[in-house]
Amino acid sequence: MILLKQSSPFDVFLDKLTGRSVLGDAECHAILGLPGRPVQVRTNRDFVRLGEQVEHASLVVEGLVGCFGQNRDGARQITAIHIDGDMVNLNSVVAPGATSALQALTVSTVIQVPHAALHEMALRYPAIAEAFWRETVADAAILADWTVNVGRRDARSRTAHLLCEMVCRYDRGDNANGASFHFPVTQTHLADMLALTSVHVNRTLKGLKEDRVVQVSAREITVLDWDRLVEIGDFDPAYLQIGRPGGERQQQRAVG
Amino acid sequence: MILLKQSSPFDVFLDKLTGRSVLGDAECHAILGLPGRPVQVRTNRDFVRLGEQVEHASLVVEGLVGCFGQNRDGARQITAIHIDGDMVNLNSVVAPGATSALQALTVSTVIQVPHAALHEMALRYPAIAEAFWRETVADAAILADWTVNVGRRDARSRTAHLLCEMVCRYDRGDNANGASFHFPVTQTHLADMLALTSVHVNRTLKGLKEDRVVQVSAREITVLDWDRLVEIGDFDPAYLQIGRPGGERQQQRAVG
DNA sequence: CGCGACTTTGACAGATGTCAAGGCTTGTGG
DNA sequence: CCACAAGCCTTGACATCTGTCAAAGTCGCG
Numbered sequence: 001m002i003l004l005k006q007s008s009p010f011d012v013f014l015d016k017l018t019g020r021s022v023l024g025d026a027e028c029h030a031i032l033g034l035p036g037r038p039v040q041v042r043t044n045r046d047f048v049r050l051g052e053q054v055e056h057a058s059l060v061v062e063g064l065v066g067c068f069g070q071n072r073d074g075a076r077q078i079t080a081i082h083i084d085g086d087m088v089n090l091n092s093v094v095a096p097g098a099t100s101a102l103q104a105l106t107v108s109t110v111i112q113v114p115h116a117a118l119h120e121m122a123l124r125y126p127a128i129a130e131a132f133w134r135e136t137v138a139d140a141a142i143l144a145d146w147t148v149n150v151g152r153r154d155a156r157s158r159t160a161h162l163l164c165e166m167v168c169r170y171d172r173g174d175n176a177n178g179a180s181f182h183f184p185v186t187q188t189h190l191a192d193m194l195a196l197t198s199v200h201v202n203r204t205l206k207g208l209k210e211d212r213v214v215q216v217s218a219r220e221i222t223v224l225d226w227d228r229l230v231e232i233g234d235f236d237p238a239y240l241q242i243g244r245p246g247g248e249r250q251q252q253r254a255v256g
Numbered sequence: 257m258i259l260l261k262q263s264s265p266f267d268v269f270l271d272k273l274t275g276r277s278v279l280g281d282a283e284c285h286a287i288l289g290l291p292g293r294p295v296q297v298r299t300n301r302d303f304v305r306l307g308e309q310v311e312h313a314s315l316v317v318e319g320l321v322g323c324f325g326q327n328r329d330g331a332r333q334i335t336a337i338h339i340d341g342d343m344v345n346l347n348s349v350v351a352p353g354a355t356s357a358l359q360a361l362t363v364s365t366v367i368q369v370p371h372a373a374l375h376e377m378a379l380r381y382p383a384i385a386e387a388f389w390r391e392t393v394a395d396a397a398i399l400a401d402w403t404v405n406v407g408r409r410d411a412r413s414r415t416a417h418l419l420c421e422m423v424c425r426y427d428r429g430d431n432a433n434g435a436s437f438h439f440p441v442t443q444t445h446l447a448d449m450l451a452l453t454s455v456h457v458n459r460t461l462k463g464l465k466e467d468r469v470v471q472v473s474a475r476e477i478t479v480l481d482w483d484r485l486v487e488i489g490d491f492d493p494a495y496l497q498i499g500r501p502g503g504e505r506q507q508q509r510a511v512g
Numbered sequence: 513c514g515c516g517a518c519t520t521t522g523a524c525a526g527a528t529g530t531c532a533a534g535g536c537t538t539g540t541g542g
Numbered sequence: 543c544c545a546c547a548a549g550c551c552t553t554g555a556c557a558t559c560t561g562t563c564a565a566a567g568t569c570g571c572g
Binding site for chain 1 (some may be wrong): 307323325326327328331332333335336347350351353355356378379382385386388389390392393394395396397399400401402403404406407408409413451490494495497
């Protein structure tokens, strides 16, 4: 599968897909040829509301997007965070009634891809249908990990764990000492991800900074001591299922 | 789709599928004809271990099965619970490397269905591929709800919420006052689902019993005041996506 | 320069965890 | 049919983590 043109906004998405699934040329071309309408979303703006019937999935091209739930009192819980190249709500193709809200955490650009196109593609190319399903499974694995994180780790460990995850998802997992990534979220956002209060996030982050494990400046996070961060965060990247098509088992032929 | 024979152990599974997806006769027959090997699992026995490569999905016929994560100290967190008729790890068809352990909470009977059969069926019947994908999405929605529950509700509300969910999943949602269901889990199991300690589960349950909201006897849970339970639990069943094929939008033709 | 959003800090409150002991149920074997 | 053991439930006293409230400091932007 040698496709070198880096022009389509779907390139990064395709990369993520092929990181987990085996796709043939025909499928790759199809993905790259998907239709889509770019949309800018302002910070803290819901672009999908709870209960809404959506008609397109959204591919993040730039920015950060969160999946929000909340309790009766309005306390919010982020259940997933999506970075560029992630198709936020691919799941909506088969379940268009949104069960959680989607909000941009920063100014973001997303490409709205009509369900019809994705659905048709899944019907036509079983390998794509499978790849989409697999993406949903991977997202669910991350979600399960978040549940464990929120449920069974204390604030310090929980925070470190999240940072480890983001390092890996930003593909800085190797050579991680000194690795840094732009993570433009407020401490309130972090609190919503970690099920803490922003005050406590502040204290926790302070601790990690004082211990020279990470450095945070201008919303840029730098890992000073990766091994220590992994240990504090009780982190094992297996659940992220990054870069092993077919769960390192299937030798699926590339149909196409 | 008129299939009245209630002989196959896949009947309940098919019911759940058709509750969310539209399937034609051919697909229904195919599902009912799936191969499978019944297996008994003892209480507290892992039948899938973390990291294991599995080769079949497991359909719960009887009993209760939990999906477990844990932290470094061995504190456990249940991330999903499956009752009879649930295909526990349908997701393993496309991601055979287990990212969490599966354990029977009570003596359970599961039917092991080879991935090969499920995979082949998904390739042959796009509507089934889609239905399987949709089941994964529904499970993920429940998981997201659990994350919110664990992260943003206090012990009392969290417990009530879980009970509400189980009432609905056991299909006792209507006529819910007086509804009861067999839920043979220990308080330690409940603690692992709710991210509490068993001691605190005990105190919380005591409170709900004293307030005449629920009654618990011999592992049978009876709802005394459904409206109150819903209110305490801050519960809205929408996320369960029960009984509305296609997310109450798609008028999908039944292919077959 | 000043406003608004975000961060940082301290004092205190409250929810939940920890530890430990005793009571109850259930199943088993004599 | 009784006695015992094992697991489970229940309870109390106390510890600890995290939340709450409030104020001041900082940063970036118009």
